[in-house]
Amino acid sequence: MTASTIKLTATPEDHHIAKMAAVALGLTVLENAIPSPLPGVKPGLANIVTLIVLARYGWRMAAWVSLLRVVAGSLLFGNFLAPGFFLSLSGAVFSLAALAISMHLPQRGFGAVTHSILAAFAHIAGQMMVVYLWLIPHSGIAYLIPIFATAALVFGTVNGIIAARFIDNVAQPNTEPHA
Amino acid sequence: MNSYEAIRSSIKAGDWLTLLLGILCVVLITLKLWNGEQADRAIIRSAGKIFKEVPLSRDTQIEVPGPLGISIINIEKGKARITSDPSPRQYCVRQGWLQQAGEIAICLPNQVSVELTGSQKKYDSLNY
Numbered sequence: 001m002t003a004s005t006i007k008l009t010a011t012p013e014d015h016h017i018a019k020m021a022a023v024a025l026g027l028t029v030l031e032n033a034i035p036s037p038l039p040g041v042k043p044g045l046a047n048i049v050t051l052i053v054l055a056r057y058g059w060r061m062a063a064w065v066s067l068l069r070v071v072a073g074s075l076l077f078g079n080f081l082a083p084g085f086f087l088s089l090s091g092a093v094f095s096l097a098a099l100a101i102s103m104h105l106p107q108r109g110f111g112a113v114t115h116s117i118l119a120a121f122a123h124i125a126g127q128m129m130v131v132y133l134w135l136i137p138h139s140g141i142a143y144l145i146p147i148f149a150t151a152a153l154v155f156g157t158v159n160g161i162i163a164a165r166f167i168d169n170v171a172q173p174n175t176e177p178h179a
Numbered sequence: 180m181n182s183y184e185a186i187r188s189s190i191k192a193g194d195w196l197t198l199l200l201g202i203l204c205v206v207l208i209t210l211k212l213w214n215g216e217q218a219d220r221a222i223i224r225s226a227g228k229i230f231k232e233v234p235l236s237r238d239t240q241i242e243v244p245g246p247l248g249i250s251i252i253n254i255e256k257g258k259a260r261i262t263s264d265p266s267p268r269q270y271c272v273r274q275g276w277l278q279q280a281g282e283i284a285i286c287l288p289n290q291v292s293v294e295l296t297g298s299q300k301k302y303d304s305l306n307y
Contacts, residue, residue: 109193
């Protein structure tokens with residue numbers, strides 16, 4: 001009996017996407033260990049990776065990394081195709097859509113912080129929409145929007161600053177000798 | 180370069196603009212969604228049926244008959260309260276003045292209630 005082998009050829013770019021997605025996945029796991037006061041309010045550290053990939057390699061690769069992270073993360077936590085997975089997915093898709101637009105802002109004035117804040121807002125907007133249309137079709141959830149919006153602004157800003165630090169360090173390696 | 184400068188240097192001019200607009204949006208959304216709407220009408224019910232609907236703009240006193248006796252409802256300066264009620268525990272009287280849309284005082288034994296409404300119904304623990 002001859003074993004048939006399926007061979008997939010992976011380009012160096014594929015390897016790179018996988019590595020970046022793995023880093024993002026690691027941050028997701030780390031983040032799940034942090035207790036949250038309200039389900040859904042979390043820092044979204046994995047998005048730092050998405051922002052760095054966006055700045056260095058463009059939107060297509062950022063989308064790959066982000067979506068791979070969502071799918072692999074759901075397999076890891078055992079909620080693939082469960083409501084939580086679709087919430088993550090909708091958040092990621094909306095964030096990527098926002099990034100696709102905001103990346104065309106003039107790079108001189110708008111950096112990772114802007115992209116991060118806009119993506120964070122798009123993230124909760126997408127999630128709230130899915131929650132409203134599918135899970136809880138009740139206008140009472142509007143009451144939670146200010147909490148989620150505040151969290152998005154705070155975490156979006158912090159993640160953006162962290163991402164900007166990484167991006168800057170690569171752009172000007174000599175300015176930060178101790179980093 | 181200390182860490183404060185490091186953070187400042189990673190935020191560009193446009194980023195400050197985005198941050199400012201973001202804060203503005205969050206504040207506006209919060210004010211819009213969390214501020215109780217001012218009530219403009221009071222719906223008075225007796226035995227589950229609407230007994231009377233009155234505007235809060237006019238000061239008045241209404242007497243509502245129930246199975247135990249008469250409940251007196253006062254409306255003053257855009258607020259409403261149940262002033263007197265024959266119920267034994269007086270919960271609805273002690274609730275005091277109602278001001279925001281969605282607020283409600285119920286005298287269960289006498290089957291009388293006062294509910295404030297605005298142009299839009301607000302959600303509270305009763306109908307959430």
